Amino acid sequence: MSTYRAMIQLLGPFTMTADDGTDLIPKSAKARGLLALLATSPQMTRPRRWLEEKLWSDRAQEQAGASMRQTLSELRKVFAAHPSLLRIDRENVSLAASNITIADHDSGLEGFEDRDFLEGLDVKDPEFENWLAGMRARHSRQAVPLPESGRSRAERPLIVECLTQVQGDRLAEVIADSLCVQIGESIAGQVQSRLRAQKPGPDSEADVQIKCQVVEVEGEAVYHIRAMHVPTGDILYAKSSTISETSLSLFRSDGLAQTAFEASELVIGRLASIIDAGATPLSESKLISRALPKLFSFEPDKIRTADYLLAKAYEVNGNPSFLAWRALARNIQAIELPDDDPEPLKAEASQLIARAIADGPDNALVLSLASLVRIMLLDDALGALDLARPAVEGNSNSAFALQAIAMADMLTGDKEQAYHLSRRSHQIAGASRYGHWWDLFHSLACISSGRYEEAVRLAESAVRRAPQFRPPLRNLIALYAHLGKPEEALRVRNRLMKIETGFSITRFLEDDKYPNRTVRLAGLLDLSRGSMRTLSS
Structure with missing residues (x-):
């Protein structure tokens, strides 16, 4: 059999060309996707089942296997004149890595610096889309260039219309207006938006209408909130409840704050589910809704994907909160990848924070996220307080700002x-989609203040909500050991050994770079060192 060679181009349009000039890119999207998966794999080989899970993740194994056989048949035809480049057996599919060159920046591809990785490749499968987004983030420059201020934006802001209806006294009117504005401002902090009161007349240009009705009944205020996507009439959020407060102290009501936080989160998430990703002006809501679950997973590949999606979201409308979220991603990467040099991540986070604050000096979410990064990544408590306090002054119910101040106080x-x-922050945001994040941070405050039983309950809650979430497991192993629960500590140790590469009790106890600073500073490692040593056997 003759030995053939080929070159694959991954940056820009995906191409594979044999040394005789033959184009080896197949016609179907799934076959191109399979080829891309092989080209980016170690030794350019993968098990058939792994490939099926990336290309047909929504199908049963038998159906996925049948689709795989059909796609491999297509590839065999494409490579018929160059058979030595493709190898297929019952278990694996491979390319002949020793005979294939991957073109990159160093291979003379001038002019491709600003092109996407695997540009134009569109495979309709959620697992493949996640993989592709992660690969694009990994292969882009480590710090995605920040767009220059003042550039033109192709999409207009989201128009959020606030409408109130009141039956009662002046206080009821203030309650309705406050709830509407809190929800609207929270949405505007995350998605580029313009808030306005109801436009006179029957026609509305609004994208989202937030309607808050308050009625006084026997000394209590009953409120009903409804958020609607105006063009389609779809209901994005609805909730009714009562308010027992009879004075302006209600503005520090955790119930109202929790409602506003919950409403803004669900509105943005549901907007993304009903609007096509490319539709003006809502594509950024689609991107942010995909990015945040990956960011809060604390898993390295998913964080890289989140960073890529957030960079794309910023390109849509230049919302500075996306830069702040990317800074938080650098923070998490520095914590979860302790073997890597954190200095480049710190430098990137600082740059992202500086631009986010410059673009959004009054954005409470920007200030809050920047404050969290300053305290967690840069150990700058005073700088964190300088950012978080104005955020709280602007919105006393900002859960992120309250948490940032709590961490600085710690x-x-x-x-x-x-x-x-921290408890108030958790009461506001603990029921959110990312409740495991808020459980984790309040458990840290409990550890710091010596409330170990409460810390256990919160860490256990975080693990139930996100079983692969490693930080609360790290807290639990120290807490269980200290509280004399060796069986529970051993169970957590075994779990960490399965989901965290390189985990060991010795590293947990002795490695200063290991991400367990709060339990270390609280003295839990010293208090339970003897009992934890027994777990290493």
């Missing part, structure tokens, strides 16, 4: 104040 030694602020 670092500066005011552990009781930290606990109470």
Whole structure:
């Protein structure tokens, strides 16, 4: 059999060309996707089942296997004149890696610096889309260039219309207006939006209408909130409840704050589900809704995917909150990849924070996220407080800002104040889609202030909500050991050994770079060192 050679281009349009000039790219999207998966795999080989899970993840195994056989038949025809480049057996599919060159920047591809990785490749499968987004993030420059200020934006902001209806006194009117504005401002902090009161007349140009009705009944205020996507009439959020507060103290009501947080989160998520990703002006809601679950997974590949999606979202309308979210991604990467040099990540996070604050100096979410990064990644408690306090002044119910101040207080030694602020932040946001994040951070405040039983309950809740979430498991192993629960500690150790590469009790106890700073500073490792040593056997 003759030995053939080929070159694959991954940056820009996906091409594979044999040394005799033959185009080896198949026609079907799934076959091209399979070829791309092989080209980017170690030794250019993968098990058939792994490929099926990336290309036909929504099908039963038998159906996926049948589709795989059909796609491999197509590939055999494409490679019929160059058979030595493709190898297929019952278990694996491979390309002849020793005879294939991957073209890149160093191979003379001038002019492709600003092109996407595997540009134009469109395979309709959620697992493949996630893989592709992650690969694009990994192969782009480590710090995606920040767009210059003042550039033109192709899409207009989301128009959010606030409407109130009141039956009662002036306080009821204030309640209705406050709820509407809190929800609208929370949406505007995450998706480029313009808030306005109801436009006079029967026609509305609004994309989203938030309607808050408040009625006083026997000394209580009954409120009903409804958010609607105006063009389609789809209901994005609806909730009714009562308010027992009879004074302006209600503005610090955790119930109202939780409702506003919940409403904005669900509105953005449901907008993404009913609007096509390319439709003006809502594609950024699609991108942010895909990015945040990956960011809060704390899994390295998914964080890279989230960063790529957030960079794309920023390109849509230049919302500075996306830069702040990307800074938080750098923060998480530095924590979850302790073997890597954190300095480049710190430098990128600082650059992203600076641009986000410059673009959104009054955006409470930007200030809050920037504050979290300053405290967690840069150990700058005073700088974090300088950012978080204006955010709280602008919105006393900002869960992110409250949590940032709590963490700064933990670092500066005011552990009781930290606990109470963290508890309020958790009460506001703990029921969200990312409740495991809020469980984790309040458990850290509990550990810092010596409330170990409460910390256990919160960490256990975080693990139930996100079983692959490693940070609360790290807290639990120290807490269980300290509280005299060796069987539970052993169970957590075994779980961490399965889901965290390189985990060991020795590393947990002795490696200063291991991400368990709070339990270390709280003295839990010293208090339970003897019992934890027994877990290493």
